[in-house]
Amino acid sequence: MSGRRILVVDDNEDILRLVDEALTMAGYEVTTATCGAEAVRKGSLCLPDLVLLDIMMPDADGYQVYERLRAKPSPGLVCPIIFLTAHKDIDHKLLGFRKGAVDYITKPFHISELVARVKVHLHEDEPTGGDLPNPLTEREREVVRLLAHGKTYKQVAHALRLSQSTVRNHLHNVYQKLNVVDRAQAVIVSRDNGWI
Known part of the structure; x- marks a missing residue:
């Protein structure tokens, strides 16, 4: 069991339940929120290792919630944030990355892919590495x-x-x-x- 904490934010309760169940079965401690204000409050309390954040919500868009999570409590959350959204166009994806997201998952998605992406961003199931020379300065x-x-x-x-x-x-x-x-x-x- 991982024990890593994940905050999942989505106003669609069916998606929230599906993601919660899958991540819980994968060994994560899941906290859910259905709106931006709840996400900011719970994010401050549970201090997640990763956030899955819907972009289109009634009280605030995911980009605004992202900025509020990063600002509070000072210095704010520094964990990876993955945007979940029905927006498929490149402009929205690029905006998400410019805002600082580490990944962008479009709906509908395969739950196994979402869990795999979470594992990647939490450095789980990593290959041993070091097989290739490092080309980066x-x-x-x-x-x-x-x-x-x-x-x-x-x-x-x-x-x-x-x-x-x-x-x-x-x-x-x-x-x-x-x-x-x-x-x-x-x-x-x-x-x-x-x-x-």
Whole structure:
């Protein structure tokens, strides 16, 4: 049993129940919330290791909830956040990643895929790693490591004392070196190979 804590936020109670049951059976401690205000309150209390967050909710959109979770209690949650949504277009996905999400799952989804993605972002069932030489510079690894912890470009830039454009340049180099197209893939490849 994992014992890791996951906060699941969705206003659709059927989806909430399905995800809760699957993650509980996988050994996680699950806390659920059906609205943004409840998510912020419960997130402050349970201090989750990962958050699954619906984007379209009646009281606040997931992006607003994400920002409130990150801000409270100071310094806010630093765990990975995965957006769950019916939005399938690339603009919404990119906005989610710009906001700092580590992954973006579109509805409808296969529950086994959702559980697998949760395990990846919690570093569970990891391959032993180290089979490939590390093509990343130390600075590129630092950027990917911070992004893996849900930091935004602005937060990464501040933490590493770089400009946001320099952070983007490092990430562009990472994408090319790892032959990936987004930050989630960069994080997964880097973790799978033991580079971060």
